[in-house]
Amino acid sequence: MRVLVIGKSGQLAQALASHVGASCVGRSELDLLHAEEADIAALLSATRCDAVINAAAYTAVDQAESDVAGAFALNQTAPRLLAIACEQARTPLVHVSTDYVFDGAKSTPYVESDPTAPLNIYGASKAAGEKDVLGSGARAAVIRTSWVYGAPGSNFLNTMLRLAATRPEISVVSDQHGAPTWAADLASACYATAERLVEGDHAVEGLLHFAGGGEATWATFAEAIFEQARRHGLPTAKVRRISSAEFQTAAKRPQNSRLDTSRFAQLFGPPRPWHEAVSLCMDEVAALRKA
Numbered sequence: 016m017r018v019l020v021i022g023k024s025g026q027l028a029q030a031l032a033s034h035v036g037a038s039c040v041g042r043s044e045l046d047l048l049h050a051e052e053a054d055i056a057a058l059l060s061a062t063r064c065d066a067v068i069n070a071a072a073y074t075a076v077d078q079a080e081s082d083v084a085g086a087f088a089l090n091q092t093a094p095r096l097l098a099i100a101c102e103q104a105r106t107p108l109v110h111v112s113t114d115y116v117f118d119g120a121k122s123t124p125y126v127e128s129d130p131t132a133p134l135n136i137y138g139a140s141k142a143a144g145e146k147d148v149l150g151s152g153a154r155a156a157v158i159r160t161s162w163v164y165g166a167p168g169s170n171f172l173n174t175m176l177r178l179a180a181t182r183p184e185i186s187v188v189s190d191q192h193g194a195p196t197w198a199a200d201l202a203s204a205c206y207a208t209a210e211r212l213v214e215g216d217h218a219v220e221g222l223l224h225f226a227g228g229g230e231a232t233w234a235t236f237a238e239a240i241f242e243q244a245r246r247h248g249l250p251t252a253k254v255r256r257i258s259s260a261e262f263q264t265a266a267k268r269p270q271n272s273r274l275d276t277s278r279f280a281q282l283f284g285p286p287r288p289w290h291e292a293v294s295l296c297m298d299e300v301a302a303l304r305k306a
Contacts, residue, residue, distance in 0.1 A: 018209055019064035021045065021097065022071035026168030027111065030202035031070060037206065038062070039070075047071055047093035048085075055100035066107045066209035069097055072141070076115070077265040079136040090140035091147060098151035107154045107212030109205050114161035114193060114226070116142040119269025124230075126275045127159075127222040135266035149221065156208045156219050158201075161226045161272055162236070165198030166299040171233070175240050176300070179250035189234035189256035193272040194226035197292035201225065207283055219282055224274035227289030239290055243297035249304070 022028040023041030031037040045058050059067070072090055073079060079086035094110055101108040115138035116131040133139040145157050164170040178185050204225045211219040231239070234256045241251040259268065276286055 016066065016210060016213055017064045018206065019062050019067050021067060021069045025070055026163060026165040026170060026198045027201055028070040029167055030165055030198035031068060031205065034199045034202050035206045037068065048088055050096065052096055052100055055097055056104065059100055059104045059106055064106060065213050066109065067101055068109045068205050068209055069094055070111060072111065076135060076137045079140065080265045083136050086136050086140040087143065091143040094144040095147035095151065098148040098153040098155060102151050102153035107209060109209050110148045110155060110157045111205065112145050112157050112159045113138065113141045114159060114272035114274055115269065116145065116159065117269055117272060119271040121271055124273035124275035127224055127278060134269055137266060154212055154220060156212060156221065156223055158205060158208060158223045158225050159274060160196050160201055161193045161274055162195045163198055163201060164195060164296065166296055166303055171236065172240050172296065175237050176244060176250055179241065179252035182252060184253045184255050185237065186255045186257045186262065187234040187237045188259050188262050189232045190258050191268055191270055192230055192232055194230050194274065195236050195289045195293065196226045197296050200287050200292055223279050224276050225279050225286060226274045226276060227292050228286045229289050230273050231289060239293050243294050247297060247301040249301065
């Protein structure tokens with residue numbers, strides 16, 4: 016199967032390239048911020064791909080609060096044009112979205128049919144992108160995920176390791192609940208979904224929730240990172256648990272962003288437990304640092 020990944024430098028795109036061998040295109044091949052339908056159509060025709068995975072997104076959550084136009088351009092307008100081009104080319108599309116489309120007021124994990132109510136611009140732009148992709152007529156699946164991390168890239172895991180190299184204690188929020196998701200596992204989920212779309216399986220179309228198995232807070236996630244870092248002789252630090260109120264950010268985050276992955280599990284099997292995935296990712300981090 017020939018899969019075209021839109022996006023090249025992000026951690027999901029890198030995971031798709033390294034873990035499933037997908038072909039990725041970056042801004043030099045397709046500048047989504049300035050591309051028109053004809054540009055996307057020409058790329059689909061030239062690559063003769065069987066499916067498209069959109070791994071490009073505006074993910075700077077706090078920066079989006081002051082860059083509304085930029086967030087909506089990359090998270091809504093670009094996916095809409097991509098979906099329209101895919102519909103016209105009869106090419107299946109997998110689009111990646113986020114747990115931040117929810118407000119976190121629910122006491123249990125969110126299911127696909129729960130109404131969206133984003134608390135920040137990033138979440139609002141992603142919710143708008145979801146709606147446009149699913150309303151395009153394309154054969155598409157939108158995969159919502161949460162707290163993505165990987166060995167390369169800018170993410171929570173690498174931030175914790177960087178901070179631990181310079182300080183003995185790190186304050187981490189302990190009242191936001193979700194599930195860490197290894198980029199490699201997300202890449203496999205996206206690829207498997209694309210395969211089923213290519214096969215004509217309508218059961219995978221629409222919204223799907225995928226995240227690491229189980230749940231965590233940012234503080235327990237940090238503690239797991241340092242537990243594995245210690246095993247590899249990498250920097251560690253003590254985690255000081257704090258509340259969201261003690262850690263002010265430009266964008267408000269949901270207190271509960273747990274995703275119910277039952278639908279995905281019925282289609283593909285249950286996601287890997289997040290603790291196990293952190294261990295595997297830290298093996299990769301250690302290998303990269305020794306290389």
